[in-house]
Amino acid sequence: MRNIKMSLQFEGTRYSGWQRLSENDNTIQGKLEDLLSRMTEEDINVIGCSRTDKGVHAKSLMCNFFTKSKMKTPEMLSYINYYLPEDIRVTYMAEAGSKFHARHNAKSKTYKYTIDNGEYCDVFTRRFASYVKGDLDIKLMEKAADYIIGTHDFDAFTTMKSKKKSCVRTINSISIAKKDSYIYITYDGDGFLHNMIRIITGTLLRVGKGELVPEDVAKILQSKDRSLAGPMAESKGLCLIQVNYN
Template sequence: MKNVKLTIEYDGTNYSGWQIQNNAITIEQVLEENLKDITGENLKIIGSSRTDAGVHARGFVGNFLTESKIPSDRFRNILNSKLPEDIVILNSEEVELNFNSRFNSKGKTYSYTVLNTPQKPAIGRNYVYHFRRDIDLALMIEASKQFIGTHDFAAFKSSGGNTKTTVRTISSLKIIKQGDYIIFTVTGDGFLYNMVRIIIGTLMEVGLKRIEAKRVRDILISKDRTMSGPCVPPEGLCLEKVYY
């Protein structure tokens, strides 16, 4: 028995997220079906997170236990020869048997990209949130500082999920403008269901001057989801890296 760790890049456009579902195609399903073809085993991949439909990843991590004699580093090339073009294995390696890609994770970095132009894009539309209105970057940056640290993020979580606590720590939240693109980069020890997308939605409400920058702290304290901003669309979100 050995434990194989995969680092995975994928375009989530055509999938209903990572986790297997009864009536939709997911990343996990495609990987497990291909692994069964390769090994003859019914393998279960443990994923580092449960990305939603339409969300992308550059550095997703998964692991699986196998009796296969295939060298661990060979799984990368074998899987890539079989997988669809929108799922790529960047690396495969053997790790300790007790390694768990979800529970051993110490943190993650996500990016979210907004295209701020009058007209919607034809090319790249599946990787950005197109937003037409002018938005105040300085106000968003000011408000973003209040998310740094350890807080109860109950006001920034969609209903659903089975987490034991809504307390999380955000170590970094950066906002930069590159031409017509506004890029948010968030690093934390973990994230609640839709937490990143609701934080971005709240910051954009600040940028539109619908929520005062100083009110972010009050929203955190309130733990009231109705006080925070909307959950922005999934296509702008990308899991960049998982830390161990």
């Protein structure tokens, strides 16, 4: 069996997220598996590095699949991109070692959340940015983010239903930058819980609006109480930028 790894980018606007839900669903994994199965005449299972939510985008999502096909990777790449819808593209494909696993081998992931903070919503970025009107105090948001960096139990910042799985994760860094009317929040960590980044972003926005003080974020983290954190920010502002394996 050959193990093929590939990187893809997609606009998640019209998809129900990464993870396949049924035989005929509208997910990224579903689209890829159906196409690869048709190409190889095998039952293909695509392993993704991250289960992005409905409406979330990706600049570089790594995945892999096993096949007996003798097609060369350049031929596979050409075939896949010819038949994929225009909002999904495979940008890289290569042979991988038999033990490579897109999710288990990932060391860290980088996500970026984009906020349109202009006077009005820009129609040309409306699919990729969450519009937030009014002044936001970036300095206070940065101070609040400092409390989240590190290894913590993020139970207060997830909608994960299962209490059997650990909510401990490590956030390596959070950077907040403003350019023109856009605010970019970049997260890097060893992994993220279901809706974790969107809830953290919603909480930081409450700090930026003056509805919370930075110290409140530390208290919310310690409380492990989801009801105390901010609302989930819109999915369309979130994009997986890269996955690191070194």
